[in-house]
Amino acid sequence: MPEIVKGDGSRELFNINKLADSLIRSGAPRDLAIRVAENIGSTVIDGMTTQEIYRDAYRLLHKEERTVAARYSMRRAILDLGPSGFPFEDYVSELMRARGYAVQTRVMVPGKCADHEVDIVMRKDNRVIGAELKFHNEPGYKTDIKVALYVRARFSDIEARGESSGESHIHEGWLITNTKFTDNAIAYAKCAGIHLLGWDYPERGNLDDIVKETRLYPVTVLTSLTSAEKTRLLAANMPLCHTVVDPEALRRAGIPEKKIAGVIAESTRICSI
Numbered sequence: 001m002p003e004i005v006k007g008d009g010s011r012e013l014f015n016i017n018k019l020a021d022s023l024i025r026s027g028a029p030r031d032l033a034i035r036v037a038e039n040i041g042s043t044v045i046d047g048m049t050t051q052e053i054y055r056d057a058y059r060l061l062h063k064e065e066r067t068v069a070a071r072y073s074m075r076r077a078i079l080d081l082g083p084s085g086f087p088f089e090d091y092v093s094e095l096m097r098a099r100g101y102a103v104q105t106r107v108m109v110p111g112k113c114a115d116h117e118v119d120i121v122m123r124k125d126n127r128v129i130g131a132e133l134k135f136h137n138e139p140g141y142k143t144d145i146k147v148a149l150y151v152r153a154r155f156s157d158i159e160a161r162g163e164s165s166g167e168s169h170i171h172e173g174w175l176i177t178n179t180k181f182t183d184n185a186i187a188y189a190k191c192a193g194i195h196l197l198g199w200d201y202p203e204r205g206n207l208d209d210i211v212k213e214t215r216l217y218p219v220t221v222l223t224s225l226t227s228a229e230k231t232r233l234l235a236a237n238m239p240l241c242h243t244v245v246d247p248e249a250l251r252r253a254g255i256p257e258k259k260i261a262g263v264i265a266e267s268t269r270i271c272s273i
Helices: 016-025 030-041 050-064 066-072 074-079 088-098 145-165 183-192 207-214 227-235 247-252 257-272
Strands: 003-005 011-013 102-110 115-124 127-134 172-177 195-197
Touching: 003 050, 016 030, 016 050, 016 066, 030 050, 050 066, 066 074, 066 257, 074 207, 088 102, 088 115, 088 127, 088 207, 102 145, 115 145, 127 145, 145 172, 145 183, 183 195, 247 257
Parallel strands: 127 172, 172 195
Antiparallel strands: 003 011, 102 115, 115 127
């Protein structure tokens, strides 16, 4: 069995079942997922990267099920938010609002020793959650223990202010990232009482699960648009798939007339999955 190279440079044995499962989670019918996984498996060689495997699988999916291909590319689509002008904080805010939270972004919260700008403050059921967000545009990057230590220190200062004043501004601290966490970061967070939310962590209720639950897909996931066209939609304040169903709005954003019907159809299909 060939060894493949992961985004962080580590190596692992290629697992065809793992690839098939990821395709199924993206909405691919089981027979299509197995067919694509077997096709890819027959071409994998020692030292091949997960990025190369992803690109090959995406290409095969795109030929047969463009909507599934879009879902499969979700993690990359979120990576594309960074340089394209739709901040990760705003995207996460939309996800949390869809889950029933009242959300504010970039809030100044007093601590005992200093004031802190908290990326997101979420309120629900008389509980206030403060979240520090870390966006990375490299899929292999992992948020490490240094970040978890930093977040714990900030929220400890906020908690100390609450204890001394008799007011609790933040009840719980979260660390949210669009990629993964190192094992040390996870172990420390469990011990220190920080809630971690990453692309595939925790096992249930992770960022991937929340995106599928809320169906709030970024326009960067659409396969019918070029990178430049996606950027124009983001600049026109149309960052999510469900915001690109108005033909006139698409025209104003500079989307070619011949593409408009296809863009609306793809967006509608993705949002309805």
